[in-house]
Amino acid sequence: MARxxxxxxxxxxxxxxxxxxxxxxxxxxxxxxxxRPFPPGQHGQRRTRxxxxxxxxxxxxxxxxxxxxxxxxxRLYYKEADSQKGSTGENLLQLLECRLDNVVYRxxxxxxxxxxxxxxxxxxITINGRKMNIPSYQVKPGETVAVADGAKEQLRIQAAMDSQxxxxxxxxxxxxxxKKEGIFKSRPERSxxxxxxxxxxxxxxxxx
Numbered sequence: 001m002a003r004x005x006x007x008x009x010x011x012x013x014x015x016x017x018x019x020x021x022x023x024x025x026x027x028x029x030x031x032x033x034x035x036r037p038f039p040p041g042q043h044g045q046r047r048t049r050x051x052x053x054x055x056x057x058x059x060x061x062x063x064x065x066x067x068x069x070x071x072x073x074x075r076l077y078y079k080e081a082d083s084q085k086g087s088t089g090e091n092l093l094q095l096l097e098c099r100l101d102n103v104v105y106r107x108x109x110x111x112x113x114x115x116x117x118x119x120x121x122x123x124x125i126t127i128n129g130r131k132m133n134i135p136s137y138q139v140k141p142g143e144t145v146a147v148a149d150g151a152k153e154q155l156r157i158q159a160a161m162d163s164q165x166x167x168x169x170x171x172x173x174x175x176x177x178x179k180k181e182g183i184f185k186s187r188p189e190r191s192x193x194x195x196x197x198x199x200x201x202x203x204x205x206x207x208x
Contacts, residue, residue, distance in 0.1 A: 140184070
């Protein structure tokens with residue numbers, strides 16, 4: 001699967017808000033959004049009025065970048081969300097949040113989603129005691145996600161858990177920091193997800 005290998009700080013600047021793509025650095029004064037809160041490029045500081053299409057496109061790009069997906073993969077998630085009952089936008093966010101790499105990040109086993117994806121790919125995560133190295137795996141309610149025994153002593157995992165523990169865990173997760181494992185209790189409700197996500201704009205974009 002293709003992946004973006006450019007500057008992550010540049011992505012945050014383009015979307016005009018912190019996407020928390022670089023772990024703890026995003027919470028410090030070293031974050032690019034603290035020093036250069038405008039789009040990259042020579043015309044980045046110009047003020048321009050965005051059209052409806054531009055706002056829809058930017059929101060779609062923002063969600064893609066937050067979850068680390070390429071366009072083809074993101075569109076497949078939208079098609080699956082659209083085929084399900086209920087709100088397409090909420091279904092889309094739930095599908096993205098149920099990805100294994102995202103759950104690993106939410107449980108605090110990694111400082112960022114990209115680091116979580118690497119941890120999963122390197123056989124550092126188990127589902128109900130069995131190793132799982134597919135980042136896109138859809139975690140189901142009731143499943144136990146844990147750090148594999150061979151990876152529990154990694155300093156980066158402990159550092160990530162300490163940082164997440166101070167910020168708190170999502171309500172739909174039950175995390176045991178000492179055992180480095182957690183239970184995925186349920187799919188998150190829309191009210192439990194960031195209010196800055198405007199998924200209805202993504203639905204409007206793909207509905208054209």
